[in-house]
Amino acid sequence: MSNEDSDGIRRRDVLSLIGSGLATAAVAAPARAESEPTLPAAGALLIKPAFAGQHTVRPLRFDPAKLRGLSEKLIRSHHENNYAGSVKALNLIEGRLAAAMQDADFPPIVYGGLKREELHRVGSVVLHEHYFDNLGGDGKAGGDVAKALSQVYGSVAAWEAEFRRTAMSLAGGSGWCVLTFNAATGELRNQWASDHMHGAVAGVPMLVLDMYEHSYHLDYGSAAARYLDAFLDNVDWQIVDRRFQLALHRMV
Known part of the structure; x- marks a missing residue:
């Protein structure tokens, strides 16, 4: 079976799973209104060099004072302390990994600790960014x-x-x-x-x-x-x- 045939079966399987009405959406993403929030383009993160330590805090895209049942104090504290803290820690860890790469005698056991912390912080940053970005709506699934x-x-x-x-x-x-x-x-x-x-x-x-x-x-x-x-x-x-x-x- 060719790669093309394999991809075709995969495509049909997915569309069958989620309903044939989504076939058009799978071929091309729909045009969006100018007011619709944007998300990172596919592949945008892949061009960044390893261990650059240049991650920045993504601002809230909504007014936290306008959420229902979640206070502005809660959202700002979560964003400015927990999320921003992970961004800062990730940059620090990447700096230490970059330095370790230049040291041929860097102890593997210490390097393993840095890699574990890197995994932890990358997960925290990505998940927090998704969390905050999927807030600010009316809660009606569509x-x-x-x-x-x-x-x-x-x-x-x-x-x-x-x-x-x-x-x-x-x-x-x-x-x-x-x-x-x-x-x-x-x-x-x-x-x-x-x-x-x-x-x-x-x-x-x-x-x-x-x-x-x-x-x-x-x-x-x-x-x-x-x-x-x-x-x-x-x-x-x-x-x-x-x-x-x-x-x-x-x-x-």
Whole structure:
């Protein structure tokens, strides 16, 4: 079987899974209005040199004072301390890795510690950026991603129930609940992650929920279910749908 035939079967399998109505979306991403939030272009991150230590804090793309059920104080503290702190730490780790690359006698056991911290910080930065970027909406699921969720879960409500159950399994502890589109299997799946390093292999984040207590304790204490309600009420599904469109486009 040729590579072209293999790709064709893969494409048909994915479109069959999510419904034939999404075929057009998979061929090309739709035009967007000027006011629609933008996301990084495919491949944009690949041109950066290794260990450059030049990551910058991505600003909030919404007014945190206008969210419903999530206070401005909570959002700004989370963004300026937890997320920005990981950006700073990642730059520091990359600087140390760059220096270690110049030292032929650098101890492997120490280098291993740096690599583990690099993995931890990269995960934290990426997940936090996805988390903040998918806030600022009206919480109403729509677009092709909502159609796909209905197709594979039976309904958007059924998907949400499973997403909530997955998220609440982390309540009182730490981690992330992430709706992913798996580039290898073509599946939409809610994933559980106990820390920043437990992402699913080939899983592309569509919707990201931070379940670390720092993401809700200022507003809700230990009442994680109330925080989850507020989060879902503020999801920007245009962003989630745009991520889905990009993921489909890359597969074909």
